[in-house]
Amino acid sequence: MPDNPGNAMLEENLVETFGASLRNHWPAxxxxxxxxxxxxxxxxxxxxxxxxxxxxxxxxxxxxxxxxxxxxxxxxxxxxxxxxxxxxxxxxxxxxxxxxxxxxxxxxxxxxxxxxxxxxxxxxxxxxxxxxxxxxxxxxxxxxxxxxxxxxxxxxxxxxxxxxxxxxRLSRETLTFGALGGDTLAAIVYTSGTxxxxxxxxxxxxxxxxxxxxxxxxxxxxxxxxxxxxxxxxxxxxxxxxxxxxxxxxxxxxxVEQIPSPKILVAAFEEHRPVVVMSVPLIIEKIYRNRIRPIIETPRMRTMLKIPGLNRFLRAKLRDKIYEVFGGNYRELVIGGAALNREVEAFFRLIGLNITCGYGMTECGPLISYTVSADQPPLGSVGRMIPHLECRIHRPDPATGIGEVHVRGENVMLGYYRDEEATSAAIDPDGWLYTGDLGHLDDEGFLYLTGRCKNMILSASGQNIYPEEIESRINNLPCVEESLVIDHGGKLVALVYPDLEAMDRACLKDRQMQELMETNRQQLNEDLPSYARISEMRIMFEEFEKTPTRKIKRTLYTAAT
CATH class of the missing domain: 3.40.50.12780 (ANL, N-terminal domain)
Incomplete structure (x- = not known):
C-alpha cells in the first residue's frame, strides 16, 4: 500500500490563513x-x-x-x-x-x-x-x-x-490577528446522535x-x-x-438560508454557477430516481442505448443536462455525509460526470478520505486517506479483509467535551480513533465501506450481513423512497417508506402497492446470497424518524421489533 504521511506535522496555521485571505483579497x-x-x-x-x-x-x-x-x-x-x-x-x-x-x-x-x-x-x-x-x-x-x-x-x-x-490593524497592509497555536481548541460541534x-x-x-x-x-x-x-x-x-x-x-x-428545495437550488446554481458543488446522497439519488431513471428505462431509450455511437450521443446529452442543473460550471461534484448508492454512482460515471465520494465524520472535522475524480478512484471507494491521517483496519475478517476502520492523525478530535468516558471508548491510548465503521483497504490504499459495526447482523449460519448494502439496493427499486433492514426473529425484514410521488404517478392503491413490494422483494432476492435474503417487505406509512442531520434513528425500529 502506498505510504501516507499520517504523522507529518501540519505547517499551515488556521488563523494566519484567515488573515492572509482577508489581506490578499481585500476588495473582492x-x-x-x-x-x-x-x-x-x-x-x-x-x-x-x-x-x-x-x-x-x-x-x-x-x-x-x-x-x-x-x-x-x-x-x-x-x-x-x-x-x-x-x-x-x-x-x-x-x-x-x-x-x-x-x-x-x-x-x-x-x-x-x-x-x-x-x-x-x-x-x-x-x-x-x-x-x-x-x-x-x-x-x-x-x-x-x-x-x-x-x-x-x-x-x-x-x-x-x-x-x-x-x-x-484595519487596513489591507496591516491586518493581523493574535498568534494561536494549532493545538488551540477551535470548535465544539455537537453530533446529532441516534x-x-x-x-x-x-x-x-x-x-x-x-x-x-x-x-x-x-x-x-x-x-x-x-x-x-x-x-x-x-x-x-x-x-x-x-x-x-x-x-x-x-x-x-x-x-442559502432557506430550506434548500430543488427549485431554490436550481435557481441559485443557474445564477451563480458554482465551481464546486457539495451534496449529500439524498439529493443526487432523488435526481436519478425521479428525473433520469424513468427516461432511460423506457423501451425506446433502452433500445437506443444499445446502438453504438447513438448511446454515446445520448449519454452526452444526459450528462450535459445534469451539468446544467448544477449551474454548468462545476469542476467537481462532491458527495459526502452518507454512502452514495452504487448504481447511481456507476451511472453518473458512465455518462462522464465528475463525481466523487468522500468519507468523514464530525470527529475528524470531518474528512478522513477523499480522491478527486481526475485521479480515477475505483467505483464504490471513498478515496485514499488525506495527508496527516493514517488508517488501519482492526481485526479484519480473513476472508473479506473487512474490519473496523481506525484513524489517527492531525485532524482527529481532542475528545468529547466534558465526557471522559465516551472519549476513552472512542480513542485508545495510542491515539487511534475507533470510527465504528466497517470497511477494507485495497492494495492501492483506496478505502471501501460496508456499514456500521453496531448495525451488522449475524446470520443463523454465522455469516456477517451488512444491512446498509442491502438497503442501497432496495432504495433503487420502483416506488421506494428509503428503507431499513432489520433482524426479526432470525429473519431479515425490510421496512420500506414508499416514494409517494411515484405512487401517485402510477396511480397505485394499497393492494397494488403491496403486490409491487412483493415483486421488488423477489427481484432483490435473486441477486442476494441465501443468508441475506429478505423474508418480508413491510410498508411504513410514515417517514422514518431522523436525527437533525437526517440519519434514520435505527434503534427506534430495531427495538420495536
Missing part, C-alpha cells in the same frame, strides 16, 4: 446571502474586529464559548470567523434541534454569548441557559437579550469603539486546517470562484467545504 466579493448584495473581504475584516471589540470589552478570554444557532447566512459566517480568530471557541448548533435540546447544549458547553436566529430564540428561555451573558440576533447582529448589565453600552459603542481599538444526547466533539485549529488545506488543493479553488453554500454550516461537512476552504482561497460564497 467575499460573502452574500442569496438574493442579497455581496460584502468584500475588507468588509468582513471590519465586522470581525467589531465583534472582537465586543468580546474584549465583555472580558471574554481565550477558550470562552460562543453558541451559534441558525441557518446559513453572512452573519453566521462572520460570527464563526470572529470567534475562532479571537481565540474563543465556536459552538455551532443545528437549527433542527428542539428548543429543549438547544438549551441543554448551550448549558453543557458553558457558552458565554449566543448568536441566534430570532425565530429560534423566541422558543428558548435564556434563564435556563446559564452562564449565558447575552444573545445577539443573527438577522442584524443586534442585542436581543442580556444578563450582563454592561452589555447594552458595549454594543452601543461598538461601531466607533472597534475603529479606535484596532485602528492599526441513540441519545449529543456529544460535543472538540476540534482544534489544526483539525480544521488539515481539512481546509487538503480540499483547497484537491479541487483547485481559486480567488473569485463562486460557491453556493446550502448544506448546514453547523455540520462539519458543510462548514469545512462550503465555507472555510472557499474563504481561505478568496472565493465568493453565496449562502
Amino acid at each position: 466579493s467575499c460573502f452574500s446571502d442569496l438574493g442579497g448584495s455581496a460584502i468584500s473581504y475588507g468588509d468582513v475584516a471590519n465586522r470581525i474586529f467589531r465583534l472582537h471589540h465586543i468580546f474584549d470589552r465583555l472580558g471574554m478570554e481565550r477558550g470562552d464559548r460562543v453558541a451559534l444557532v441558525g441557518r446559513n447566512t453572512v452573519n453566521w459566517a462572520v460570527t464563526y470567523l470572529a470567534t475562532v480568530s479571537y481565540g474563543a471557541v465556536i459552538v455551532p448548533i443545528l437549527p433542527d434541534f428542539t428548543p429543549g435540546e438547544i438549551e441543554h447544549l448551550v448549558r453543557h458547553s458553558g457558552a458565554k454569548l449566543m448568536v441566534a436566529a430570532p425565530g429560534i430564540f423566541d422558543g428558548l428561555d435564556p434563564e435556563h441557559m446559564e452562564p449565558l451573558q447575552g444573545v445577539f440576533g443573527l438577522l442584524d447582529m443586534g442585542l436581543i437579550w442580556h444578563r450582563n448589565t454592561s452589555l447594552p453600552g458595549i454594543v452601543k459603542g461598538a461601531d466607533t469603539g472597534y475603529v479606535e481599538q484596532f485602528r492599526d 441513540t441519545g444526547f449529543s456529544k460535543g466533539v472538540m476540534l482544534t485549529h489544526n483539525a480544521l486546517m488539515a481539512n481546509v488545506q487538503h480540499f483547497s488543493v484537491c479541487v483547485e479553488l481559486k480567488a473569485e470562484d463562486r460557491i453556493v453554500s446550502f448544506l448546514p454550516l453547523a455540520h462539519a461537512f458543510g462548514c469545512s467545504f462550503d465555507f472555510l476552504a472557499p474563504f481561505a482561497c478568496g472565493c465568493h460564497v453565496v449562502f
Whole structure:
C-alpha cells in the first residue's frame, strides 16, 4: 500500500490563513446571502474586529464559548470567523434541534454569548441557559437579550469603539490577528446522535486546517470562484467545504438560508454557477430516481442505448443536462455525509460526470478520505486517506479483509467535551480513533465501506450481513423512497417508506402497492446470497424518524421489533 504521511506535522496555521485571505483579497466579493448584495473581504475584516471589540470589552478570554444557532447566512459566517480568530471557541448548533435540546447544549458547553436566529430564540428561555451573558440576533447582529448589565453600552459603542481599538490593524497592509497555536481548541460541534444526547466533539485549529488545506488543493479553488453554500454550516461537512476552504482561497460564497428545495437550488446554481458543488446522497439519488431513471428505462431509450455511437450521443446529452442543473460550471461534484448508492454512482460515471465520494465524520472535522475524480478512484471507494491521517483496519475478517476502520492523525478530535468516558471508548491510548465503521483497504490504499459495526447482523449460519448494502439496493427499486433492514426473529425484514410521488404517478392503491413490494422483494432476492435474503417487505406509512442531520434513528425500529 502506498505510504501516507499520517504523522507529518501540519505547517499551515488556521488563523494566519484567515488573515492572509482577508489581506490578499481585500476588495473582492467575499460573502452574500442569496438574493442579497455581496460584502468584500475588507468588509468582513471590519465586522470581525467589531465583534472582537465586543468580546474584549465583555472580558471574554481565550477558550470562552460562543453558541451559534441558525441557518446559513453572512452573519453566521462572520460570527464563526470572529470567534475562532479571537481565540474563543465556536459552538455551532443545528437549527433542527428542539428548543429543549438547544438549551441543554448551550448549558453543557458553558457558552458565554449566543448568536441566534430570532425565530429560534423566541422558543428558548435564556434563564435556563446559564452562564449565558447575552444573545445577539443573527438577522442584524443586534442585542436581543442580556444578563450582563454592561452589555447594552458595549454594543452601543461598538461601531466607533472597534475603529479606535484596532485602528492599526484595519487596513489591507496591516491586518493581523493574535498568534494561536494549532493545538488551540477551535470548535465544539455537537453530533446529532441516534441513540441519545449529543456529544460535543472538540476540534482544534489544526483539525480544521488539515481539512481546509487538503480540499483547497484537491479541487483547485481559486480567488473569485463562486460557491453556493446550502448544506448546514453547523455540520462539519458543510462548514469545512462550503465555507472555510472557499474563504481561505478568496472565493465568493453565496449562502442559502432557506430550506434548500430543488427549485431554490436550481435557481441559485443557474445564477451563480458554482465551481464546486457539495451534496449529500439524498439529493443526487432523488435526481436519478425521479428525473433520469424513468427516461432511460423506457423501451425506446433502452433500445437506443444499445446502438453504438447513438448511446454515446445520448449519454452526452444526459450528462450535459445534469451539468446544467448544477449551474454548468462545476469542476467537481462532491458527495459526502452518507454512502452514495452504487448504481447511481456507476451511472453518473458512465455518462462522464465528475463525481466523487468522500468519507468523514464530525470527529475528524470531518474528512478522513477523499480522491478527486481526475485521479480515477475505483467505483464504490471513498478515496485514499488525506495527508496527516493514517488508517488501519482492526481485526479484519480473513476472508473479506473487512474490519473496523481506525484513524489517527492531525485532524482527529481532542475528545468529547466534558465526557471522559465516551472519549476513552472512542480513542485508545495510542491515539487511534475507533470510527465504528466497517470497511477494507485495497492494495492501492483506496478505502471501501460496508456499514456500521453496531448495525451488522449475524446470520443463523454465522455469516456477517451488512444491512446498509442491502438497503442501497432496495432504495433503487420502483416506488421506494428509503428503507431499513432489520433482524426479526432470525429473519431479515425490510421496512420500506414508499416514494409517494411515484405512487401517485402510477396511480397505485394499497393492494397494488403491496403486490409491487412483493415483486421488488423477489427481484432483490435473486441477486442476494441465501443468508441475506429478505423474508418480508413491510410498508411504513410514515417517514422514518431522523436525527437533525437526517440519519434514520435505527434503534427506534430495531427495538420495536
